[in-house]
Amino acid sequence: MNVPPAALLNKTKKNFIGLPAPLGYVAGVGRGATGFTTRSDIGPARDASDVSDDRHAPPAKRGKKQEEEEDLNDANYDEFTGYGGSLCNKDPYDKDDEEADAIYESIDDRMDEKRKEYREQRRREELENYRQERPKIQQMFSDLKRDLAQVSEDEWSCIPEVGDARNKKQRNPRMERFTPLPDSVLARNMGGETVTAIDPTSGLASMMPGTNTVGPGMVTPSGDLDLRKIGQARNTLMGLKLSQVSDSVGGQTVVDPKGYLTDLQSMLPQYGGDINDVKKARLLLKNVRETNPNHPPAWIAAARLEEVTGKVQSARNLIMKGTEMCPKSEDVWLEAARLQTPEMAKAVIATAVRTLPFSPRLWIKGANLETEPKAKKKVFRKALEQIPNSELLWKCAVDLEEEEDAKILLSRAVECCPTSVDLWLALAKLETYENARKVLNKARESNPKDRNIWITAAKLEEANDNAMLVSKIIDRAINTLVANMVELNRDQWIKDAVEAEQSGSVLTCQAIIKHIIGHGVEEEDRKHTWMEDADSCASQGAYECARAIYAHALAVFPKKKSVWLAAAHFERSHGTRESLESLLQQAVTHCPQEEILWLMGAKSKWLAGDVPAARSILALAFKANPNSEEIWLAAVKLESENNEYERARRLLAKARSQAATPKVMMKSAHLEWALNNLDLAKKLLDDGIKQFSDFPKLWMMKGQILEQEGAIDAAWDVYREAVKKCTQSIPLWSLLAALEERRGRATTARATLEKSRVRNPMNEQLWLLAVRLEIRLGNKEVARSLMARALQECPSSGLLWASSIFLEDHARRKSKSVDALKKCQDDARVVLAVANMFWMDGRKNKAREWFNKTVKIDPDLGDAWAWYYKLELVFGTPEQQLEVQERCVKADPRHGEHWQAVAKHISNWRKKTDEILKIVADKLPIPVPTCQHL
Template sequence: MAVNIPSISLNQRKKSFIGVQSPLGYVAGVGRGATGFTTRSDIGPARETNDVPDDRHAPPVGKRKKTDEEEEEEDLNDSNYDEFSGYGGSLFNKDPYDKDDEEADAIYEAIDNRQDEKRKDRREKRSKAELEQYRQERPKIQQQFSDLKRQLQEVSEDEWKTIPDVGDARNRRQRNPMAEKMTPIPDSVLARSMGGTFSTTLDPKSGLASAIPGNLSAVPGNLTPSGELDLRRIGEARNTLMDIKLTQVSDSVTGQTVVDPKGYLTDLQSMIPQYGGDINDIKKARLLLKSIRDTNPHHPSGWIASARLEEVTGKIQAARNLIMQGCEACPKSEDLWLEAARLQPPDVAKGVIATAVRSLPTSVRIWVRAAELEADVKAKRKVFRKALENIPNSVRLWKEAVELEEIKDARIMLSRAVECCPNSVELWLALARLETYENARKVLNKARENIPTDSSIWITAAKLEEANGNEKMVMKIIERAIQSLKSSGVEINRNLWIEAAMEAERAKSVLTCQAIIRAVIGYDVEEEDRMETWLQDAESCTNDGAFECARAVYAHALSIFPNKKAIWLRAAYFEKDHGTQESLDALLRKAVQFCPKEEVLWLMGAKSKWMAGDVPAARSILSLAFQANPNSEEIWLAAVKLESENSEYERARRLLAKARSSAPTPRVVMKSAKLEWSLGELKTALSFLEEGIHKYPNFPKLYMMKGQIETVLEQYLVARETYNQGTKKNPHSVPLWILFSRLEERLGSLIKARCVLEKGRLKNPQSPDLWLEAVRIENRSGNKDMATKLMSKAMQECPTAGVLWAENIFMAPRPQRKTASVDAIKKCEHDPHVLLAVSKLVWTERKLDRARDWFLKTVKIDPDFGDAWAYFFKFELAHGTETQQDEVKKRCTAAEPHHGEMWQQVAKRPEYWRKKIGEILEIVAKELPIPT
């Protein structure tokens, strides 16, 4: 018989422990009763040194702990030593963390916890503020619609009734799923309708009753005796049900709805949150304030704080109740009574104030609050008079009461007021204002007797005398005031008296103002510092708008120092800016009497007359100036300009001829040549220039004019020689080098032009104008790279030159111009060329308001910079109004600019030599390109 042995796979036959190392302490067959044994070879001493160790029962290498001796032991053999790195071994084989480190960490952790507790309050406040801000930025839906709820108060009753019902926005199929289903009507109904008869009943047998929801045919009373359904009764029942519902919400008397729209809106209003903070904070504050009130009920501040807390949270009635309790607890606190009057409605507040008056009859604030609560003037008068009976020495009550009275009654009350309050200066002065001239003098005399230490009474007396035409008494009163106050022990403060003089000027009391200045201007000033101090005082008065005070200061200074040219000039410029033509002429007449040798004063007088249109008077002044200064170049040239400007060319030529003979100077020769050039006599002008160059070879303007005239006559080679000689004689004249290079460039010799500029830079190192001209030559010739290189060299040699930084802004690519402008401002913050370049840059960016501000800043820093005025005027022509354009022209005319590259080119043209400042401004603005 064959036995079927099941086949066993190889994996099933192999045991899991075959080929695996035996576990620690394993003894084979110990489960079957076998015992382990140990031989001598297993013991250490019986083992030879060369035997292979048996580590089967040893602990694992990775888990065996080293002893302290092993950890501290270090290999100090010579084989382990290196002369550069020392003994070998790992620096990180030991655990660096020990008990000391653990203790330090614990200490630091405790410190961090302590610091965290200190910052807890601040962190909570910050989180609270962030939460409040979050709630304000993302309010709840109820808060978002609070304003709409508030607007419901304005809805009238009729509008409330006409509000339509909310419709169903769903489509037809969603509204009525059965709408698509149609129930066919029986033919009998159609036949009756076609027959013209109207039937009010339905036959239940027709099948329609079964289709009605709720099976109305089964309702008692809806069927006729014949068993038919009555549709009329169904309609009547529906109407009755609707009437019942309407009656439930209607008033039985008026038939209107019981719902009060105003009350409903009031409820909505009460739902609006009045406080946006945390409710928990309010609760804490309430508990804290309650404890304050309980522990110290006679402390008014606790009651006031509690009431204001309730007011802030919207519980006004609770605030009123609390404040009234506080008034009962502290009846002598006027702050509590005033707070109670504020919180109560006006009608109730009157009663509260009446109670307060009975408790505190001498409180001025409570009486004033009682008067404020009265709407009628008569009632207020009664309140104040009653208050004055209780508090007759209150200045505030007298002032409030007097303001409500007529003039006659006010005079009577003030006479009583000064008796009750004799130390009140305001009451005395108010009474003096209401009295007549004679009575006012008496009142002021009494006031001085009662208050001898107050200066305002004396000043008011001086104003009174001035107002009534007694001008001689003004100065006497001020002098007596100074003496009386000194005898009374009052310190005379010079600055305070000058401020009083300014106040007198604002009150149109000019004589009083001048008298005060004369009396105190020299008080407490060192003798050697008088002139400087007085000029500073005059300047400060001018800046404050007190022109009469400044004029008085200058007059006093000139009376002490009549021969000081600086004071006369400052006074003349002051009259020119803030005075009249007559005052300026009178001052200059006095000035030339005391300082006849000062040419500037004569010239200012002549120019003043000339600008006023009085040419003969200007000639007479200049003739007197000739007598005082016979050989003065300035006076000669001023006379020539006067004659030439008034088309008296022959007289101007004769004057110049006399000047060349009696006072020969290079400027006289230059003006002679310029006059002839302007009149078209170029050959005569050249002869004058040649003569002048022969006499004055070191005056570069003669070479420049001669070269320009020869260029106009197209004598280019002669002009080149003139410039060449001029640069040799005057190597430090930068404009001469520039004109020489432009002539070479005009002749097409670009290389020579570069050489000329390079020679000029060698003779004049660190000259930004020569560097700028070299850069522009390269730009005009199209060598942009060369121009950029030259600009970098120029800025290295002249790092603070504003003209170079300004040119560099517009040489940079458009995206980099803003950065270049920032760098330029850092290097040259107050340079007008840089400010003008920034103004043009802002203009190109179409930021008009900012561009206007930059233009204003530019012309303010340097009013003599004509190009800035021209660009400013061009900007206003493009983007400003007529008023702004006129303002720019007016300010430019007052500034009289003389410098600027484009300005000088236009102003020095022969055809424009008689143009006014305003005309030159328009011409320059027209020729300037719009910045791009």
Template sequence: MEEVTGKIQAARGLIMKGCEECPKSEDVWLEACRLMPGNQAKAVVAQAVTQIPTSVRLWGKASELETELKAKKRVFRKALEHIPNSVRLWKMAVELEDEEDARIMLSRAVECCPTSVELWLALARLETYENARKVLNKARENIPTDRQIWITAAKLEEANGNQHMVEKIIDRALNSLRANMVEINREHWIKDGEDCEKSGSIHTCQAIVRAVISIGVEEEDRKHTWMEDAEACAAHGAYECARAIYAYALTEFPSKKSIWLRAAYFEKSHGSRESLEALLQRAVAHCPKAEVLWLMGAKSKWLAGDVPAARSILALAFQANPNSEEIWLAAVKLESENNEYERARRLLQKARASAPTARVMMKSVKLEWCLGEIKNAKTLLEEAVKCYPDFPKLWMMKGQIEEQRKQLDAARDAYNQGLKKCPNSIPLWLLLSRLEEKNGQLIKSRSILEKARLKNHQCADLWLEAVRVENRGGLKNIGLTLMARALQDCPNSGILWAEAIFMEPRPQRKTKSVDALRRCEHDPHVLLAASKLFWSERKVSKAREWFNRTVKIEPDLGDAWGFFYKFEQLHGDEDTQADVKKRCVNADPRHGEYWCQVSKNIINWRLRTEQILPLVASVIPVPT
């Protein structure tokens, strides 16, 4: 109290009186040291340690008050004479010494404190390999219940190239600890494994994982638990631990396709191309019927530029899965992407003969259309719609080819025929409506959408198109009325709320966006609309933050990447643009209105994600 009111001298007098009255109170002496200036504090602490020679805190304070290293060391030596079994004092004393003296001191420390794991391990770290082994053996004799000593012994062997010893030591550790009635806590051991990996002891971390992964796990829970463990390790950045868990799981469940797949995706994200390909090679040997594993292997080879190897993988895949649509189409894609159009055509011809499916027919038509062979495409289409009349994409292609040839009546006819067979295909309704709208038939377009909504209840896409038809026709009021009805019919539709925000006058947009976010908190369309709103208000950093949030929640939404890239082109620099492009390529988006307009345009059929992104950004409007 005296100190707080600024009467420092009175405070010092009081505390010294306290020291006289309570000579055995550690706290009183420490407070006195704090209040006294330099040399007086030293005198006080000297008195204190004569009164309480076993107080570690007082000896620590005495060392703190010394300015010279020599004097600090002298204090600790004196302290250790009085309290030779204080681990804390030994640690503080050792920290002041150079390596050689520290080793000598630690040798004495472990004699005085034989149950301190920290001191034993510190000594082992400073010793040579041979001596360190002896130290750890002694430590184990003194403390048979501590796992860290065993783990350090395993790391020591690994560091000296004795990998074969690591597994033995970890196994002996578990047996010894059990014999000493120590409970083996699986979570703690896995955490130790992660720590070993961080310190570079890869063999030790893998040996620990293999040894403890099954402990305490019920037979039927093994697969589920191990997959969770592997994901947790990967999330902590312990990739070698995760790899060891997958490897162990695969030895236990060699024919489980789901584990091979997870392990493959893990290698794809965190491993090298070689590790992924080696894993996939083993995977297809165990699960030859798992098409996706063959396809991943072929894709990896193809992306590395090794087309013959990709071909041979697909050839082996054919032998294992002779009528697989996926493998046929992957082989076709490989050939067409590498300009081997005749080969692709031959493959499709064979596929149509041995594994005819609607998708095979569609890809056959698409290849001819892309190559400009419209006559062949139409012939194939006629055959396809007879065999698969309820596959809407065939009718869509039929109409689009006619639209491209400016044969609007034929296109209309194709869409109408398609809708008779596939009344629930929303894209078909939209194509027919847009055809009429392009033709200047606004009323017809409107009635088509009404008819579509009668057949497909609560469809947000149809409502959105109806609103846009009115807005494009300049009938904003009708558009607003329709939007109100649409939101009543589909109150949780993100695409409708996103559109509604920008239909409002500028001052009301913020309120609308708050409503939208309340309704559809994690909807990517609403998040994208919020990002665009900040952009239109020139709040650059806020917009960037929301764009990042959008692409994180839904990396498959190509429009979000397109807007983000355009935003960086206008407000960022080359680095931020390159970063967005790189993340977009990794995400490999497939959906989004603007994205599909560009990627599905027949003239862009050969373009990859990195080429599509700038094109999408160029057609995207800047929000106003």
């Protein structure tokens, strides 16, 4: 049959030639190519309506004629200017017109120059405002582009590669869909000859006698598994998966099946990182090594990368190649020795020391690889032959020797390293006293600028009972160092003194303090600086250093009361009773007019049980201060505490006649009140009120005595008169309001408290009294309203915030306590309220923690100690109760609402701190979720 040539052409023509590309087609995507987009595809990064600037000037218009044809229509004719004003525009100007135009133009240019700067500034501002409202796309990302400067190299390397973001259908519209193989394929290939069976003890299967199953879903007709067939089936599945990701174009493949399986088998299960990150890091390090093969860190990093991924042998090979490329690097050799086995590491170090014989680190590594002490010594001796001036090698070698051999080695060491102070001091420590002095003298000659040699010499003399030489050595040391232009660091010398005290060299530390404490301190700053130094030493436990600082300060400032008091408080806390009394005797000799020093001395004697000595001290104090109220009252207290009431009465009578003061009158009445002489007490109070009507405690005592006798009306009259005389006394207002409430006059009590707040604005105690009054009357909402007003007037009052917590419902107390802690973070009363809240919730350990925090913030708050002791009485052990009691006695608290109510009661006037603690704790209720804490 004859076929026309045209038909042959149509038959050979490909069916896709001339047709449009499929949707989403990207050439070469099967080989890993990805599409890209240029600026011309998306246009400029601007809106069409953006205002143009100098960088993006609008294109000039083209295709328009510069001159339009003249319009000669009658409608365009003007009687004066002609057709559109253009009849004469082509005529030449007259000379006068040209001159005038030039003048006007020059004027316009001149005016334009004047306004140019303003106009340009205004244009820039308008453009800037416009850019802020409608920024360009490139400006939107300017802050992110600036942040790219802070991206580290590791973060750059962690950025993933940009892949093809299209979905699967767009990438390959004609892609085949594969369905996972069914289990029947595995079942057909599991028969055949049995090669071996799974070991029942291997943990992979559990073969039970009489059954033919190995785990769930695996049926074995013959009772054994053909592992060869299972392996073949697994390889078949893996091959199918690999063929799915391969590309048949040109016979190339994206994934190497053998390499892929090899990489999977080489991975350690314990490595949890991304394998892609490892490959990137491996590639980067390879590039670094190829670019600069003599860079040691590149080889070390590559070896450690392989070590991390579990390829220890590859790491060893890499680092050994690194030793060939960087033979002069200590770090590479040390890394190679670390990666090798102990035996191979010895060989590596041997090669290293032949290459770098003057590296102490390599020799030390070689010695550490040895297990026998004899071999270690041998290595160090060979090292010292090569590097005799290495201080580090000498120290390591000496550490391995016995005392006698170490002495010989140190003798040689100081010859080879005469500037090593540590070696000189070590040798001096091993020598006898006479030889040590010689060694230290030679050390000073070799190191004239080192202070440690001088300090060691002083310690040596102190250890051999040459106390006279200690101070001379330290003095000479400072003079010699100053002569050698050495800058004396005062803080470092004080630190050396602290270390000397800790090592037992007390004389040395005192000598250092004595000669260095005044160095580099301005004259006007000496007292303040020395007190800070003493506190710092005491906080570090260096009490002898602190005592030496106080002694020097007292020698310089013998008339300063504050220095004597600081030294006395230090001795009372960290010294003995004898040292305190000795110090106070010196203090009253230099400052006889300071009453508190006399009182401290008398109290020390009294606490020691020496009452006659305390009386004698107070008698001397009377001579030095004849009309001192404090000394009179101290003498009265001494006598009354020792049951010498007649002596106390005579002293008070003499004091009233010689130095009548409000406190003397109060103490006189208080003594009679305590001894139940109420008539005499009232008479003394009346005399005191006549002389000192503005002293509120006299009024308070008189009112309380009348209440004790049952004369309520008379007491009310006293309080009413008292608040007129002492309007600022909060306890008087409190007593008056409480008495009116007890008389059943709640409205009057409320009015009294309102009047007191008017007279004493912004007083937290008066607000709290008003709140508690409303709670007792059952007006809880009114109490909350009052508390809100109180917190507005006193926003930082810890007392009010602590009370406001228990005004809230139980569910809202936690949030209220958080607000209270924010407002008054370091207020002990707020912390105490939070501790009680934890106790209410049954969290006793948390409550104990917060009680402890409270007494640390304010040890003088007696209520905190009482609540803490109450908690231990309920939940604690006897040891914990005793601990709280001892801490409270040591703190000796004086304040607190519950504490003062018990301590100031007339029946408890002679009770000690521990007794008051037990009484207060016994009266406190166990916390329950109510408002009783208010």
